[in-house]
Amino acid sequence: xxxxxxxxxxxxxxxxxxxxxxxxxxxxxxxxxxxxxxxxxxxxxxxxxxxxxxxxxxxxxxxxxxxxxxxxxxxxxxxxxxxxxxxxxxxxxxxxxxxxxxxxxxxxxxxxxxxxxxxxxxxxxxxxxxxxxxxxxxxxxxxxxxxxxxxxxxxxxxxxxxxxxxxxxxxxxxxxxxxxxxxxxxxxxxxxxxxxxxxxxxxxxxxxxxxxxxxxxxxxxxxxxxxxxxxxxxxxxxxxxxxxxxxxxxxxxxxxxxxxxxxxxxxxxxxxxxxxxxxxxxxxxxxxxxxxxxxxxxxxxxxxxxxxxxxxxxxxxxxxxxxxxxxxxxxxxxxxxxxxxxxxxxxxxxxxxxxxxxxxxxxxxxx
Amino acid sequence: xxxxxxxxxxxxxxxxxxxxxxxxxxxxxxxxxxxxxxxxxxxxxxxxxxxxxxxxxxxxxxxxxxxxxxxxxxxxxxxxxxxxxxxxxxxxxxxxxxxxxxxxxxxxxxxxxxxxxxxxxxxxxxxxxxxxxxxxxxxxxxxxxxxxxxxxxxxxxxxxxxxxxxxxxxxxxxxxxxxxxxxxxxxxxxxxxxxxxxxxxxxxxxxxxxxxxxxxxxxxxxxxxxxxxxxxxxxxxxxxxxxxxxxxxxxxxxxxxxxxxxxxxxxxxxxxxxxxxxxxxxxxxxxxxxxxxxxxxxxxxxxxxxxxxxxxxxxxxxxxxxxxxxxxxxxxxxxxxxxxxxxxxxxxxxxxxxxxxxxxxxxxxxx
Numbered sequence: 001x002x003x004x005x006x007x008x009x010x011x012x013x014x015x016x017x018x019x020x021x022x023x024x025x026x027x028x029x030x031x032x033x034x035x036x037x038x039x040x041x042x043x044x045x046x047x048x049x050x051x052x053x054x055x056x057x058x059x060x061x062x063x064x065x066x067x068x069x070x071x072x073x074x075x076x077x078x079x080x081x082x083x084x085x086x087x088x089x090x091x092x093x094x095x096x097x098x099x100x101x102x103x104x105x106x107x108x109x110x111x112x113x114x115x116x117x118x119x120x121x122x123x124x125x126x127x128x129x130x131x132x133x134x135x136x137x138x139x140x141x142x143x144x145x146x147x148x149x150x151x152x153x154x155x156x157x158x159x160x161x162x163x164x165x166x167x168x169x170x171x172x173x174x175x176x177x178x179x180x181x182x183x184x185x186x187x188x189x190x191x192x193x194x195x196x197x198x199x200x201x202x203x204x205x206x207x208x209x210x211x212x213x214x215x216x217x218x219x220x221x222x223x224x225x226x227x228x229x230x231x232x233x234x235x236x237x238x239x240x241x242x243x244x245x246x247x248x249x250x251x252x253x254x255x256x257x258x259x260x261x262x263x264x265x266x267x268x269x270x271x272x273x274x275x276x277x278x279x280x281x282x283x284x285x286x287x288x289x290x291x292x293x294x295x296x297x298x299x300x301x302x303x304x305x306x307x308x309x310x311x312x313x314x315x316x317x318x319x320x321x322x323x324x325x326x327x328x329x330x331x332x333x334x335x336x337x338x339x340x341x342x343x344x345x346x347x348x349x350x351x352x353x354x355x356x357x358x359x360x361x362x363x364x365x366x367x
Numbered sequence: 368x369x370x371x372x373x374x375x376x377x378x379x380x381x382x383x384x385x386x387x388x389x390x391x392x393x394x395x396x397x398x399x400x401x402x403x404x405x406x407x408x409x410x411x412x413x414x415x416x417x418x419x420x421x422x423x424x425x426x427x428x429x430x431x432x433x434x435x436x437x438x439x440x441x442x443x444x445x446x447x448x449x450x451x452x453x454x455x456x457x458x459x460x461x462x463x464x465x466x467x468x469x470x471x472x473x474x475x476x477x478x479x480x481x482x483x484x485x486x487x488x489x490x491x492x493x494x495x496x497x498x499x500x501x502x503x504x505x506x507x508x509x510x511x512x513x514x515x516x517x518x519x520x521x522x523x524x525x526x527x528x529x530x531x532x533x534x535x536x537x538x539x540x541x542x543x544x545x546x547x548x549x550x551x552x553x554x555x556x557x558x559x560x561x562x563x564x565x566x567x568x569x570x571x572x573x574x575x576x577x578x579x580x581x582x583x584x585x586x587x588x589x590x591x592x593x594x595x596x597x598x599x600x601x602x603x604x605x606x607x608x609x610x611x612x613x614x615x616x617x618x619x620x621x622x623x624x625x626x627x628x629x630x631x632x633x634x635x636x637x638x639x640x641x642x643x644x645x646x647x648x649x650x651x652x653x654x655x656x657x658x659x660x661x662x663x664x665x666x667x668x669x670x671x672x673x674x675x676x677x678x679x680x681x682x683x684x685x686x687x688x689x690x691x692x693x694x695x696x697x698x699x700x701x702x703x704x705x706x707x708x709x710x711x712x713x714x715x716x717x718x719x720x721x722x723x724x725x726x727x728x729x730x731x732x733x734x
Contacts, residue, residue, distance in 0.1 A: 256642065300536035312540065339583070
């Protein structure tokens with residue numbers, strides 16, 4: 001049974017650098033702990049992975065923010081560590097501690113044993129994509145996602161979150177051959193994973209290079225960017241319905257390497273709040289091979305009062321400037337988002353103020 | 368009694384963008400836990416602040432790395448939080464936890480009560496500066512330092528280290544008036560603190576803006592850079608001996624704002640490892656008002672083997688390129704350093720390999 005036709009294609013149009021009547025907006029981690037209804041569903045599920053692996057729960061929480069706010073896109077509810085978990089590293093979430101792998105990989109034997117996982121082990125993700133797409137009923141597009149090869153490698157080598165990336169960088173600097181082998185397996189795994197999400201119904205896909213920004217200049221290009229490019233080169237260009245699927249790459253802390261990212265075979269670059277959107281637009285947003293830009297308000301703005309949130313939204317929109325407005329051609333476009341995931345402490349009514357401000361102000365900006 | 372004349376002025380010459388026969392090198396946090404002799408002295412002192420507040424111990428640990436390595440500068444052993452401690456916030460170091468303030472400032476009353484502290488409360492720092500300068504006996508120059516107004520504010524508002532800077536950014540976005548008042552007090556305090564270090568014998572001073580990089584574009588310029596500039600405008604230009612005192616500003620994660628920093632009234636800009644030194648040189652290192660550049664190897668390189676360390680040193684030196692070599696004029700110069708503080712887990716003999724590689728390779732680069 002085909003999926004319902006799309007009623008709001010503003011986000012997809014902006015991905016393709018086509019004119020829209022407002023700036024589309026969605027929020028990284030928009031289905032999350034700041035919403036009491038999410039907390040309630042998670043309590044029913046018993047745990048984070050209980051939530052992510054249950055199709056009905058994953059569908060329910062993905063749609064929760066759309067019930068509250070007129071967001072222009074939905075994003076699959078899942079975790080970035082599902083792929084290494086399927087490789088057999090043993091993912092768990094200790095209460096209050098973040099993710100942990102029982103079997104981190106740090107030596108030749110454990111890295112040599114890694115392989116692209118059987119995608120059947122990730123069936124729960126693809127089932128969730130199809131279920132969410134049906135539940136959306138064409139309301140807005142659904143974004144699928146994965147961690148980048150480098151970001152997955154950080155967790156796989158460290159075994160958990162890290163403040164100094166000592167283990168993964170020790171491997172990188174002392175055994176670059178092993179690091180390349182690990183990243184190649186990750187890239188091919190991520191590509192298969194995103195392709196299966198596309199087959200299941202994802203209408204756009206996003207690669208989260210959350211830890212690319214911890215790398216040194218030179219190392220970033222060799223150990224992160226090259227493997228993101230390897231993922232992109234393997235991605236399907238069309239979904240099961242024959243529609244083209246835009247690809248978004250977000251490197252947290254990657255603002256210094258925007259010119260390098262211009263060469264990526266993707267449509268959209270995500271930016272964090274340290275980047276000036278106007279400068280980014282002139283570096284990578286103009287010209288026939290320009291990228292759409294996504295971002296980049298500081299999530300901490302949401303702790304201020306609505307009037308102040310509106311003023312900060314105005315700064316971000318004005319920093320990008322007037323988006324492309326000619327419906328016959330393509331040109332610079334902006335997708336509004338946070339520069340990183342939303343905080344669990346965010347007051348939900350402040351999110352409403354932000355979304356309303358983006359829609360109202362971006363219409364006025366075009367007038 | 369005047370201090371002994373300086374035997375090795377390579378570091379100071381490079382600060383002033385004068386030609387040198389090798390690239391000077393020192394390491395952020397070079398007196399620290401990776402050295403067994405430091406651990407032994409700290410054990411005698413009983414605690415970190417016991418070490419920092421005792422003139423003899425502070426002198427002893429400052430000189431320890433110079434006994435092992437032919438470093439081109441010494442840096443005062445102290446903590447960046449001495450100034451807010453002197454303001455009465457109650458600094459303590461819990462074992463394994465990092466610094467904590469008993470009385471963080473988050474509201475109008477507590478911020479309104481802040482004032483530039485009596486410099487007599489920081490006498491132990493100035494005594495240490497004079498003692499270290501005497502103990503150095505002219506071997507290499509002594510660098511004094513302070514946290515930047517914004518970086519101090521992060522700790523003062525959060526009350527401890529933070530992963531999301533939620534409290535300090537909530538204050539910034541919701542009560543920018545209070546944030547400006549706090550930063551003004553911090554800037555005037557830091558200026559008085561650095562001036563007293565200069566009077567006591569510091570031959571260069573460095574402002575550590577360790578958390579400037581967490582700010583959004585726009586907020587960085589308004590809440591960090593402007594107050595670093597306020598510090599610089601108040602600094603003494605000469606030490607007690609009549610010699611000019613160069614000023615270094617290091618913003619971790621500030622690579623995107625180098626062009627803004629060019630306008631700072633300082634001689635040297637510190638860079639972290641995400642910055643390409645060649646690009647930084649062309650942005651801010653050339654021309655009569657150019658800055659000397661300091662940095663920027665990833666401290667994690669020190670976990671690789673000596674041959675690999677040497678190869679990474681070569682990349683950093685070559686990225687900067689050939690330094691200015693004409694003894695009659697000034698021009699682009701490079702001071703080798705890490706892009707952040709050295710890790711406590713660093714093997715001491717790897718530091719020896721790094722320092723030797725910088726000296727040997729940078730001589731060859733000039734030949």
